[in-house]
Structure formats: C-alpha cells, structure tokens
Amino acid sequence: xxxxxxxxxxxxxxxxxxxxxxxxxxxxxxxxxxxxxxxxxxxxx
Amino acid sequence: xxxxxxxxxxxxxxxxxxxxxxxxxxxxxxxxxxxxxxxxxxxxxxxxxxxxxxxxxxxxxxxxxxxxxxxxxxxxxxxxxxxxxxxxxxxxxxxxxxxxxxxxxxxxxxxxxxxxxxxxxxxxxxxxxxxxxxxxxxxxxxxxxxxxxxxxxxxxxxxxxxxxxxxxxxxxxxxxxxxxxxxxxxxxxxxxxxxxxxxxxxxxxxxxxxxxxxxxxxxxxxxxxxxxxxxxxxxxxxxxxxxxxxxxxxxxxxxxxxxxxxxxxxxxxxxxxxxxxxxxxxxxxxxxxxxxxxxxxxxxxxxxxxxxxxxxxxxxxxxxxxxxxxxxxxxxxxxxxxxxxxxxxxxxxxxxxxxxxxxxxxxxxxxxxxxxxxxxxxxxxxxxxxxxxxxxxxxxxxxxxxxxxxxxxxxxxxxxxxxxxxxxxxxxxxxxxxxxxxxxxxxxxxxxxxxxxxxxxxxxxxxxxxxxxxxxxxxxxxxxxxxxxxxxxxxxxxxxxxxxxxxxxxxxxxxxxxxxxxxxxxxxxxxxxxxxxxxxxxxxxxxxxxxxxxxxxxxxxxxxxxxxxxx
Numbered sequence: 001x002x003x004x005x006x007x008x009x010x011x012x013x014x015x016x017x018x019x020x021x022x023x024x025x026x027x028x029x030x031x032x033x034x035x036x037x038x039x040x041x042x043x044x045x
Numbered sequence: 046x047x048x049x050x051x052x053x054x055x056x057x058x059x060x061x062x063x064x065x066x067x068x069x070x071x072x073x074x075x076x077x078x079x080x081x082x083x084x085x086x087x088x089x090x091x092x093x094x095x096x097x098x099x100x101x102x103x104x105x106x107x108x109x110x111x112x113x114x115x116x117x118x119x120x121x122x123x124x125x126x127x128x129x130x131x132x133x134x135x136x137x138x139x140x141x142x143x144x145x146x147x148x149x150x151x152x153x154x155x156x157x158x159x160x161x162x163x164x165x166x167x168x169x170x171x172x173x174x175x176x177x178x179x180x181x182x183x184x185x186x187x188x189x190x191x192x193x194x195x196x197x198x199x200x201x202x203x204x205x206x207x208x209x210x211x212x213x214x215x216x217x218x219x220x221x222x223x224x225x226x227x228x229x230x231x232x233x234x235x236x237x238x239x240x241x242x243x244x245x246x247x248x249x250x251x252x253x254x255x256x257x258x259x260x261x262x263x264x265x266x267x268x269x270x271x272x273x274x275x276x277x278x279x280x281x282x283x284x285x286x287x288x289x290x291x292x293x294x295x296x297x298x299x300x301x302x303x304x305x306x307x308x309x310x311x312x313x314x315x316x317x318x319x320x321x322x323x324x325x326x327x328x329x330x331x332x333x334x335x336x337x338x339x340x341x342x343x344x345x346x347x348x349x350x351x352x353x354x355x356x357x358x359x360x361x362x363x364x365x366x367x368x369x370x371x372x373x374x375x376x377x378x379x380x381x382x383x384x385x386x387x388x389x390x391x392x393x394x395x396x397x398x399x400x401x402x403x404x405x406x407x408x409x410x411x412x413x414x415x416x417x418x419x420x421x422x423x424x425x426x427x428x429x430x431x432x433x434x435x436x437x438x439x440x441x442x443x444x445x446x447x448x449x450x451x452x453x454x455x456x457x458x459x460x461x462x463x464x465x466x467x468x469x470x471x472x473x474x475x476x477x478x479x480x481x482x483x484x485x486x487x488x489x490x491x492x493x494x495x496x497x498x499x500x501x502x503x504x505x506x507x508x509x510x511x512x513x514x515x516x517x518x519x520x521x522x523x524x525x526x527x528x529x530x531x532x533x534x535x536x537x538x539x540x541x542x543x544x545x546x547x548x549x550x551x552x553x554x555x556x557x558x559x560x561x562x563x564x565x566x567x568x569x570x571x572x573x574x575x576x577x578x579x580x581x582x583x584x585x586x587x588x589x590x591x592x593x594x595x596x597x598x599x600x601x602x603x604x605x606x607x608x609x610x611x612x
Contacts, residue, residue, distance in 0.1 A: 019133070022317065026320055030126040037120075038266045040265055041263060
C-alpha cells in the first residue's frame with residue numbers, strides 16, 4: 001500500500017456546490033450532445 | 046518527407062521526451078514511480094487519460110473508419126459520461142480510501158487472494174495483447190512512408206519507449222501526455238483546415254457537408270436496434286457504458302492515472318472532464334474522415350489505399366483480373382465527381398429538383414465506387430494479400446503524405462509517433478505495476494526493500510515492452526485497428542467489471558463466489574464471441590451479468606452448505 005501520508009480528502013466540487021448536481025449536469029450535457037448529433041444526422045442525410 | 050518535415054518531426058519528439066523526463070525527475074521510490082506520489086492535478090490526469098485513448102490508432106484508424114463507414118462510430122462513446130458519473134460516485138473514493146496501488150489489490154481486501162490473482166492475470170493477458178496493437182499503428186505509418194518492414198519499425202519504437210518509460214515512471218508519462226494532447230488537437234485542427242482549403246473553389250464548407258451527408262458519411266445517430274449492429278444509439282449507450290465502466294473502473298492503465306490524484310475531488314474532476322470532452326473530440330476526428338472523403342471526390346482516389354498491395358495487383362500477371370475492376374472504379378469515380386459538381390451547382394442556383402436528380406445519380410455512383418473498392422479488396426485477399434484485407438488504416442495517412450505541405454506532414458507524423466509512445470508507455474507502466482504489486486510482491490517476495498521493488502518495476506517494464514513488440518503483428522489481420530483494440534478489450538472487460546460490481550455492491554458475496562463468477566463470465570464471453578454473431582459491445586454486458594449471477598449463486602450455495610444443520 002502507498003504510505004499513510006497520502007490521506008485522501010473528498011472535497012466538494014469547485015462549482016455547483018454538491019457532487020450530485022455535477023453528475024446531473026454531465027448527464028444533461030450528454031442528452032444535449034445526442035440531440036445535436038441527431039439534428040446533424042437528420043439535417044445532412 | 047522533406048527536410049522541413051524532418052525538422053518538425055525530430056524537434057517535436059525531442060521536445061516531448063525532454064519535457065517528460067524533466068517533469069518526471071525524482072521518481073526514485075515505488076510510490077513516486079508508480080503513483081507520482083499522489084500529487085497530480087485534475088487537468089493533468091484528464092488530459093493524460095484523453096491522450097492515452099487518443100493514440101495513434103485513434104488518429105489513423107478513426108478517420109479511415111469515417112471515410113468507409115461514416116460517423117456512426119461516435120455513438121460508441123455515448124455511454125462514457127454515464128460510466129464516468131457512476132465511477133466518480135463509487136470506484137474513485139473506494140480505491141483512494143483503500144490506499145491501493147492497483148485496482149486488483151482492492152479485490153483481496155474485499156474477497157481473497159485467488160480472486161485478486163485471477164483478475165490480475167486477466168488484465169495482464171488483455172492489456173498485453175492491446176499494447177501490441179498500439180505499437181503496430183505507427184509501424185503502418187513508417188511502412189507507408191518509407192517502405193520499412195512492420196516488424197523492424199515496431200522493434201525500433203518499442204526499444205525507444207521502453208528506455209523512456211523505465212526512466213521516468215508515471216509522472217513522466219502523465220506530463221508527456223498533457224503536452225501530446227495539445228499537439229494532437231493542434232495537428233487535427235491544421236489537418237481539417239488544410240482539407241477544407243484544398244477543396245475546389247466552388248465547393249463551400251456547407252456544400253462539402255451536404256456531399257458527405259448524401260453519401261451516408263454523416264450518420265452520427267441511428268436509432269435502429271440490432272444485436273448484430275456494432276454502432277447504434279442503444280449499443281452505444283448501454284454497451285458503451287459497460288465498456289467504459291470496465292475500462293475506466295477495472296483497467297489498471299486507467300485506474301492508475303486517477304490514483305495519482307492529489308485528492309478524491311481532483312480524480313473525480315479528471316474523469317468528468319474526460320467524459321465531457323471525449324464525444325466532441327471523437328466527433329471532430331470522424332468529421333475529418335468525412336471531409337477526407339469529400340476531398341477525394343474531386344481528386345483521384347486510389348482504389349486501394351495501401352500502396353504496396355495496390356501496386357502488386359497492377360502487375361502484368363494480375364491485369365486480367367485487375368483491369369475490369371479498375372475500369373468500373375474509374376467510371377464510377379468520374380460519374381461521382383460530375384454529379385457532385387451538379388449538386389453544388391444546383392444548390393447555388395437554388396434548384397431543388399435538379400439537386401434531387403443529381404443526388405440520385407451521385408448516390409448510385411457512390412454505390413458503384415463502394416462495390417468496386419470491395420472487389421479490389423477481395424482481389425488483394427485472393428491473390429496472396431492479407432485474409433479479409435481492409436485498407437481503413439491507410440486512408441488518412443495516404444492523404445497526409447500525398448497532399449499536405451512540407452512541415453505539416455512532419456507535424457502529423459510526430460503527433461502519431463508521440464501519441465503511440467505515450468499511450469504504450471502508460472500501458473506498459475500499468476502492466477509492470479500489476480506484475481510487481483499483484484504477482485511478484487504478493488506471491489514471491491513479500492518483504493523486500495523499496496529499492497528492490499523499484500528495480501523490479503523497471504525490469505517488469507522492460508519485459509512488457511518486449512512482450513508488446515512480439516505481439517504487435519497480431520494487429521495485421523484484424524481490419525480497423527480501433528475496432529481490434531475494442532474487440533480484444535471486450536473479451537475480458539465485462540467479467541472484470543462484474544467482479545468489481547460484486548465487490549462494491551453485493552456485501553454477501555464470498556471470495557469463492559467471486560472467483561467462480563469471474564471464470565463463468567469469461568466462459569460466457571468467449572462462447573458469445575466464438576458461437577454467435579452478437580456485436581462485441583454487448584460482450585461487456587453479458588460478462589458482467591453472468592459474473593454477478595454466478596457469483597451470487599455460488600455464494601448462496603456455499604454459505605448454505607457451511608451452515609450447521611439443526612434438528
């Protein structure tokens with residue numbers, strides 16, 4: 001095991017306050033990307 | 046290669062290696078050598094993770110994939126953000142708090158030594174095969190440019206990588222990746238600008254996008270569900286999520302990256318940033334491939350992009366079979382060019398009827414081009430070439446070396462070689478870590494000094510470098526390299542994921558249950574691979590589900606047997 005000197009801290013995220021909100025933002029972002037890809041496919045195929 | 050290309054190539058490589066070694070100085074303990082002393086910031090880890098994935102294979106093969114099959118490969122990455130969220134909430138804090146060097150070390154804490162050993166061996170087999178493919182990609186580059194034998198090229202690159210990896214450890218690898226990622230993005234941008242700039246004057250960017258779309262190259266999303274279809278929305282979201290969960294949660298080459306983080310939050314941020322950046326980046330790379338396709342509508346595209354094979358099937362003794370195919374191909378590409386220009390003209394004249402008519406003829410010509418290319422590939426395979434010959438990996442490089450100006454060619458080659466060196470060095474480093482920590486230290490030499498294990502790590506690094514070079518020829522017969530890497534990974538990842546899911550979420554599962562479940566999962570995946578036509582993305586789901594089911598069943602049965610009988 002690595003030395004105990006590396007005690008791990010689980011800090012809050014630097015934005016949005018809490019980790020669940022950051023996770024939700026990532027999932028919403030994924031939905032937007034898929035929607036954009038779909039629009040792109042429809043527009044040019 | 047012109048003198049300016051050599052200057053750019055050599056200058057880029059020397060600066061990358063020098064910078065990496067400079068940042069990696071002081072890696073003189075096992076903790077610093079394997080985990081960078083847990084000092085890395087999130088952005089360095091994120092760019093390092095992305096650079097490892099954006100290897101030469103990505104650059105060479107994905108663009109060719111798009112040229113041949115369109116952009117639907119991007120769906121493969123749709124599951125990644127979901128996986129990163131799950132891993133940030135579970136694996137990252139668990140691994141960090143367990144204070145482990147490897148993911149498999151955690152399995153002994155949770156289950157037993159045999160489960161840890163089996164998982165380690167599965168990883169070593171899988172990653173050992175993949176690292177060979179990573180080496181093979183740049184060998185293609187140099188064989189196309191210089192005509193050097195693949196094996197010699199692989200050996201030269203392999204020796205260079207081993208020396209550089211043995212010296213610097215993971216800190217060197219991470220910082221080198223950061224620098225490479227910036228060069229890769231710059232190189233990609235320059236390549237796209239050059240392609241668009243070299244299109245005929247009357248063809249605008251929007252026209253080019255329309256021509257690519259009309260030929261079916263911009264099919265970024267397909268909703269149609271088919272178990273045997275590799276890339277659709279559902280296989281991407283579900284299969285892709287399982288593959289990403291396995292890759293980032295159970296593959297030491299990635300786990301080791303975020304174990305170097307200075308805090309749990311920094312490691313989480315690195316994964317989430319990767320999740321957000323990966324899909325746009327892959328879209329961008331695939332789009333470049335689609336634009337190369339448009340470029341070749343107006344320039345003479347070779348029927349076969351691998352020059353040596355193309356020249357071979359044009360020899361006098363082959364002419365009887367080659368000439369009819371070549372004639373059909375030349376006729377088809379001439380018709381395609383004419384109709385593409387007709388589409389552009391009709392668009393500029395705002396004449397939808399003429400555009401539709403030209404579009405119909407353009408698509409027909411494209412189908413004839415595809416058919417003739419397929420016949421050409423069959424001719425290569427039937428006359429002594431590789432079995433199942435495909436030239437996907439040669440398309441982008443053929444374009445780069447033939448059309449890009451002096452300096453840019455050197456930059457692109459530098460990006461490809463540097464990406465290979467860094468990707469493979471990270472893989473070799475993780476293989477060495479598992480060999481030393483999970484096998485050697487655990488089973489052969491438990492109480493040696495830190496200096497001894499550091500030397501063992503360096504020796505293991507050299508061994509895995511040699512192993513990778515020996516297996517690099519495996520990539521030759523696997524078609525698109527990017528697919529080959531993912532297929533090899535999918536044969537092992539699902540069951541590894543299953544055992545970690547058991548460890549994290551099923552408190553009542555025993556070590557024996559996990560061990561048997563792991564074996565059952567591997568058996569199920571290989572059965573699916575050998576006896577069904579199920580797409581490889583689903584192997585991860587199958588393996589994971591079988592491991593969980595078998596692990597729970599065996600744990601339940603063995604616990605019942607262990608309970609004392611009461612009357």
